Amino acid sequence: MQTSSFPLEKIQKDFPILQRTVRDGKPLVYLDNASTTQKPIQVINAISDYYTNHNANIHRAVYALAEEATEAYESTRDKIAKFLNIKNREEIIFVRGTTEAINLVAYAWGRQHIKEGDIIVTTEYEHHSNIVPWQLLTKEKGAKLEYIGVDDNGELILEHLDFYLKTGKVKLVTFSQMSNVLGTISNTEEIIAKCKKAGVKTLIDGAQSVPHMKVDIEKLGCDFFAFSAHKMLGPTGVGVLWARKDVLETMAPFHGGGDMIREVHKYETTWNDLPYKFEAGTPNIADVIGFSTAIDYLSKIGMDTIREHEIELTKYALEKMSQIKGITIYGTKDVLKRGGVISFNFHDVHPHDVATIIDRDGVAIRSGHHCAQVLMERLQVAATNRASFYIYNTKDDVDKLIKSLEKVAELFKL
Amino acid sequence: MSDPIYTEIIIDEAKNAQNQGTLENPDISQHDANPMCGDSITLQMKITGNSISDIKWHGDGCTICKACTSVLTQIIKGKDIDVAKNLKKEEILSELGLEHLIKQSPVRIKCALLSLKTLKLGLYSYLAKKIENSSSFDSLKEEAAKLY
Numbered sequence A: 001m002q003t004s005s006f007p008l009e010k011i012q013k014d015f016p017i018l019q020r021t022v023r024d025g026k027p028l029v030y031l032d033n034a035s036t037t038q039k040p041i042q043v044i045n046a047i048s049d050y051y052t053n054h055n056a057n058i059h060r061a062v063y064a065l066a067e068e069a070t071e072a073y074e075s076t077r078d079k080i081a082k083f084l085n086i087k088n089r090e091e092i093i094f095v096r097g098t099t100e101a102i103n104l105v106a107y108a109w110g111r112q113h114i115k116e117g118d119i120i121v122t123t124e125y126e127h128h129s130n131i132v133p134w135q136l137l138t139k140e141k142g143a144k145l146e147y148i149g150v151d152d153n154g155e156l157i158l159e160h161l162d163f164y165l166k167t168g169k170v171k172l173v174t175f176s177q178m179s180n181v182l183g184t185i186s187n188t189e190e191i192i193a194k195c196k197k198a199g200v201k202t203l204i205d206g207a208q209s210v211p212h213m214k215v216d217i218e219k220l221g222c223d224f225f226a227f228s229a230h231k232m233l234g235p236t237g238v239g240v241l242w243a244r245k246d247v248l249e250t251m252a253p254f255h256g257g258g259d260m261i262r263e264v265h266k267y268e269t270t271w272n273d274l275p276y277k278f279e280a281g282t283p284n285i286a287d288v289i290g291f292s293t294a295i296d297y298l299s300k301i302g303m304d305t306i307r308e309h310e311i312e313l314t315k316y317a318l319e320k321m322s323q324i325k326g327i328t329i330y331g332t333k334d335v336l337k338r339g340g341v342i343s344f345n346f347h348d349v350h351p352h353d354v355a356t357i358i359d360r361d362g363v364a365i366r367s368g369h370h371c372a373q374v375l376m377e378r379l380q381v382a383a384t385n386r387a388s389f390y391i392y393n394t395k396d397d398v399d400k401l402i403k404s405l406e407k408v409a410e411l412f413k414l
Numbered sequence B: 001m002s003d004p005i006y007t008e009i010i011i012d013e014a015k016n017a018q019n020q021g022t023l024e025n026p027d028i029s030q031h032d033a034n035p036m037c038g039d040s041i042t043l044q045m046k047i048t049g050n051s052i053s054d055i056k057w058h059g060d061g062c063t064i065c066k067a068c069t070s071v072l073t074q075i076i077k078g079k080d081i082d083v084a085k086n087l088k089k090e091e092i093l094s095e096l097g098l099e100h101l102i103k104q105s106p107v108r109i110k111c112a113l114l115s116l117k118t119l120k121l122g123l124y125s126y127l128a129k130k131i132e133n134s135s136s137f138d139s140l141k142e143e144a145a146k147l148y
Helices: A008-013 A041-054 A064-083 A098-113 A132-141 A158-166 A188-197 A285-301 A303-322 A351-359 A373-379 A395-411 B008-015 B063-076 B081-085 B089-096 B100-104 B108-131 B134-145
Strands: A092-095 A119-123 A144-148 A170-176 A201-205 A224-228 A239-243 A261-264 A269-271 A327-329 A341-346 A366-368 A384-388 B028-033 B040-048 B051-060
Touching: A041 A064, A041 A285, A064 A092, A064 A285, A092 A098, A098 A132, A098 A170, A098 A201, A098 A224, A098 A239, A119 A132, A119 A158, A132 A144, A144 A158, A158 A170, A158 A188, A170 A188, A188 A201, A285 A303, A303 A327, A303 A341, A303 A395, A341 A395, A351 A366, A351 A384, A351 A395, A351 B063, A351 B108, B008 B063, B008 B089, B028 B108, B040 B063, B040 B108, B051 B063, B051 B081, B063 B089, B063 B108, B081 B108, B089 B100, B089 B108, B100 B108
Parallel strands: A119 A144, A119 A170, A170 A201, A201 A224
Antiparallel strands: A092 A239, A224 A239, A261 A269, A327 A341, A341 A384, A366 A384, B028 B040, B040 B051
């Protein structure tokens, strides 16, 4: 039984895809939510309604449709401000996703402020999107990229941060609030506090945290924050970069083009106000509007309620899975320190083989390096299996995963 | 219980994969990896005259990748370079009853063919160097890309 107050049955009915079957009539057990989540009918309808009834380009024309589209697009910014406790709506920049948000910072802030000999600090459990842009930047500038290590419990070793901060050369510390492989929730407040004391900027990758727990950006006090819509019931192709206004004002534009300008002359151009200076070209209007509905959906349930549901599910899964012979689970066992992401290996069976076999029962998990090869090296594995939960998952889903793992053991005679 | 991929033949072939290890002073040493899944192998060959006198491989891969690599090395060991150059994916897949992957599993076929792609890249680089004709290397790279 789930927590009695959690409207699980009602939620499941809102997701059309959960009604379908896969692989010859098996009900879908979707456990790849850290990768992307499914979409409720409300979000699908909002996108369809935009194209059916309101489609027009925004910020320019004066006719009725254009006003409706602009209003729907811009009101999403206000909704995000409320959802994450952001004071200034003009600090919210729409991008394609977390990856683009981080690249924007590396390009538009990094190229202005990073110099030879400077240090950028990231962590061993980052997604490639929070490593590669910094490799590109530090190589271009002759700066250095350093890593906060991960201990055997899957947590960041903050002494490493202290060590680098002492050099006085660190300009930016960039890290995920929740690991996409281990589910570890970073000591975000503590890291930001240390950096602030040292006068160092911070970027938080919130791609895994914002969908699953309450986040208060004002309270965090970081400088940059990035996240994606598609990991929180919204459409693909939409994400947000939030940055403090005074920081944004020191940055050069990212892309040049329409909408980001004030006046264009033959040889020079003046920039539009924030946030438009960083939103060149026609944006992904329909999907921003779909994202707005996703935020409504999550807000209605409540982020604390969602977190409780996932804690309960993760606790159940960790207990049940730990009892399976030959399983290795990575990261902390303390459910209060982790999200609903469980990476594991099963005997010495390659994760791709595990995922293929359990897919025959309709169980969808991720296998591979999860765009985190630096962490795979640290764990000394080539790949892991990863099951990750969201609001529509049940203890029954966990049971089905475990039952399918028994088939793997049978096939490989384990 | 029968499974369309994980038959005893494949699981046994992977568990007892042949020609694993490293060669001293190989004439060809080629590494390649599948970016999405982490399969990663190195193929090494000794060339004597026109033939592949020895071949070894090492790396980390799934059952399909290991079984296919094992089969590939057994097929071409001791054979003429031309045999290896003309080796078709069907020849490897049919040994393991995996021909159905071509049509049915666009993802897993990459695991099955990583060793063949690595072999062709290694051979063509070697041959291109020998004849100092880089255009043949490009055509081989194209051929390797078409394997999927």
